Amino acid sequence: MKNALPVTRAENFADWYQAVVGEADLAEESGVRGCMIIRPWGYGIWQRMQELLDRRFRETGHENCYFPLFIPLSFIAKEAEHVEGFAKEMAVVTHHRLKMIDGVLQPDPDAKLEEPLIVRPTSETVIGAAFQRWIRSHRDLPLLLNQWANVVRWEMRPRLFLRTAEFLWQEGHTAHATAEEAREETLRMLEIYRSFAEDALAMPVVAGEKPPHERFPGAESTYSIEAMMQDGKALQAGTAHYLGTNFARAQSIRYQTEQGDLAYAQTTSWGVSTRLVGGVVMTHGDDDGLRLPPIIAPRQIILVPILRDRPEDSSVLEYCDSLAAELGASSALGEPIRVLADRKPGRSVEKRWGWIKRGVPIICEIGARDVAAGSVTLIRRDRARQGEKIDFTSLARGEFVQRAPALLAEVQSALQAEARERLRAGIRSDLTTLAAVEAYFNESDDSESFRGWAQVPWARPEGAALDSVERQLKALKLTVRVAPLEQAPLPGERCLFTGAPAREWILIGRAY
RNA sequence: CGGGGUGUAGCUCAGCCUGGUAGAGCGUUUGGUUCGGGACCAAAAGGUCGCAGGUUCAAGUCCUGUCACCCCGACCA
Numbered sequence: 205m206k207n208a209l210p211v212t213r214a215e216n217f218a219d220w221y222q223a224v225v226g227e228a229d230l231a232e233e234s235g236v237r238g239c240m241i242i243r244p245w246g247y248g249i250w251q252r253m254q255e256l257l258d259r260r261f262r263e264t265g266h267e268n269c270y271f272p273l274f275i276p277l278s279f280i281a282k283e284a285e286h287v288e289g290f291a292k293e294m295a296v297v298t299h300h301r302l303k304m305i306d307g308v309l310q311p312d313p314d315a316k317l318e319e320p321l322i323v324r325p326t327s328e329t330v331i332g333a334a335f336q337r338w339i340r341s342h343r344d345l346p347l348l349l350n351q352w353a354n355v356v357r358w359e360m361r362p363r364l365f366l367r368t369a370e371f372l373w374q375e376g377h378t379a380h381a382t383a384e385e386a387r388e389e390t391l392r393m394l395e396i397y398r399s400f401a402e403d404a405l406a407m408p409v410v411a412g413e414k415p416p417h418e419r420f421p422g423a424e425s426t427y428s429i430e431a432m433m434q435d436g437k438a439l440q441a442g443t444a445h446y447l448g449t450n451f452a453r454a455q456s457i458r459y460q461t462e463q464g465d466l467a468y469a470q471t472t473s474w475g476v477s478t479r480l481v482g483g484v485v486m487t488h489g490d491d492d493g494l495r496l497p498p499i500i501a502p503r504q505i506i507l508v509p510i511l512r513d514r515p516e517d518s519s520v521l522e523y524c525d526s527l528a529a530e531l532g533a534s535s536a537l538g539e540p541i542r543v544l545a546d547r548k549p550g551r552s553v554e555k556r557w558g559w560i561k562r563g564v565p566i567i568c569e570i571g572a573r574d575v576a577a578g579s580v581t582l583i584r585r586d587r588a589r590q591g592e593k594i595d596f597t598s599l600a601r602g603e604f605v606q607r608a609p610a611l612l613a614e615v616q617s618a619l620q621a622e623a624r625e626r627l628r629a630g631i632r633s634d635l636t637t638l639a640a641v642e643a644y645f646n647e648s649d650d651s652e653s654f655r656g657w658a659q660v661p662w663a664r665p666e667g668a669a670l671d672s673v674e675r676q677l678k679a680l681k682l683t684v685r686v687a688p689l690e691q692a693p694l695p696g697e698r699c700l701f702t703g704a705p706a707r708e709w710i711l712i713g714r715a716y
Numbered sequence: 717c718g719g720g721g722u723g724u725a726g727c728u729c730a731g732c733c734u735g736g737u738a739g740a741g742c743g744u745u746u747g748g749u750u751c752g753g754g755a756c757c758a759a760a761a762g763g764u765c766g767c768a769g770g771u772u773c774a775a776g777u778c779c780u781g782u783c784a785c786c787c788c789g790a791c792c793a
Contacts (some may be wrong), residue, residue, distance in 0.1 A: 554754075
């Protein structure tokens with residue numbers, strides 16, 4: 205079978221991932237370590253995510269704003285755990301001018317900054333400084349902000365979308381009067397991420413809380429949504445942190461209560477990033493490239509005219525244009541259909557494979573025969589092949605226009621169902637001993653074979669006991685993903701690691 | 717940041733060990749034949765061999781440094 209990609213998922217999942225990112229025109233290397241060029245198709249997907257999330261943030265009372273890229277070093281230094289967590293991966297600006305010295309353009313020694321600036325790895329500290337000025341009274345609370353921005357973390361091992369030195373994200377920052385309110389906010393945003401991932405990205409996730417050693421630096425509680433990729437590895441797809449008063453204390457974010465006392469504000473932060481694009485690739489991609497859920501596809505339907513340098517070409521193009529206009533006037537999944545007649549020069553077969561690789565949900569080929577018969581020939585990307593051959597369907601034009609919204613909805617739910625089944629089947633709850641866990645994750649040396657997650661009983665060890673668990677997990681290249689919010693019954697189980705009475709179920713697995 | 721690998725035409729790569737005229741396939745352009753399920757023939761264009769030094773009569777090839785990417789660790793959205 206000839207696939208559209210040079211490598212299959214089964215052969216080498218990592219190479220396959222890179223092939224999809226490249227062949228689907230999502231992104232490419234920039235020549236700057238860890239920094240990627242996001243191409244229009246990849247950026248279009250991110251913009252769809254932005255539109256949909258932004259709407260949900262505003263519906264829940266948040267306002268957008270923008271804070272600076274540079275943060276004075278002294279700001280970062282305020283929260284001890286925060287510094288420790290991020291110190292190793294920060295880009296630092298030390299000069300404000302270049303100078304030609306001995307024929308080499310370099311930072312001007314006379315232009316050294318009094319105080320170095322760091323490029324934000326996240327904005328808790330700058331936003332906190334503003335909160336300190338803006339929050340005086342209980343009447344100023346809650347303060348619900350979000351910003352869409354780029355951040356920089358000097359990662360050691362970058363991978364396009366999954367771990368880049370610079371990435372795009374949104375970071376929500378809120379301040380509240382009470383811990384209860386702040387915790388509610390944290391879980392509210394986590395639920396927005398969970399439902400967004402599941403409904404819009406068709407990427408089902410498990411929402412839960414991270415164990416202490418996996419917390420965001422400076423957080424009281426860290427929650428995340430975890431998605432299962434097609435190789436069984438976990439991808440942390442979004443996080444929400446309850447910060448307690450840790451940042452408020454470090455930055456003096458205080459307000460006067462109704463009773464007139466001074467109290468520290470309770471803060472939260474939460475974010476998702478362009479990593480989600482990588483998650484969509486690894487959730488839905490197949491050996492012919494990307495498959496996009498219609499809700500986030502920049503184009504949901506592509507019309508490829510089949511032109512033959514003959515007089516009837518013009519009628520084919522007219523047919524495509526009028527069909528595109530007709531489709532664009534109707535709605536699917538609650539929004540106008542995004543359709544494009546691909547009029548660019550080039551061979552139609554090449555165009556078709558290009559759109560298959562880019563993952564467009566419905567690809568139509570319109571030739572003279574369709575024009576004559578008043579029909580449309582289409583490929584549903586979620587099931588593009590029947591056996592080795594492309595699965596073409598022919599519909600009367602009117603029927604196609606009428607059914608297009610339902611078809612798009614079907615593609616969305618088919619991708620979701622497929623991913624949901626993989627997540628369900630990929631979680632083992634029958635590995636009840638450490639030996640069984642070891643056997644499962646170490647079986648054979650074939651690192652490419654699928655290994656999902658294990659759900660195991662957990663006693664919430666701390667201190668030395670937790671350190672010991674970490675070592676055991678690390679030896680198996682495992683990490684604790686989350687303790688799911690939705691817990692199965694736990695009748696008298698003992699912690700898989702410590703043997704102490706279990707307090708909850710956790711998921712462990714390999715991760716990106 | 718440690719260990720290993722790679723960097724040569726738009727793309728995928730050969731050539732490097734053993735220094736001596738810059739190569740192939742795909743793509744592109746042109747002409748022709750085909751042509752509704754990844755066509756064929758012919759011709760042409762296309763490269764400061766990642767970058768900077770060094771050794772040499774001569775460097776893609778050997779040496780040193782550096783940048784980027786890939787794999788394995790440590791780190792992480």
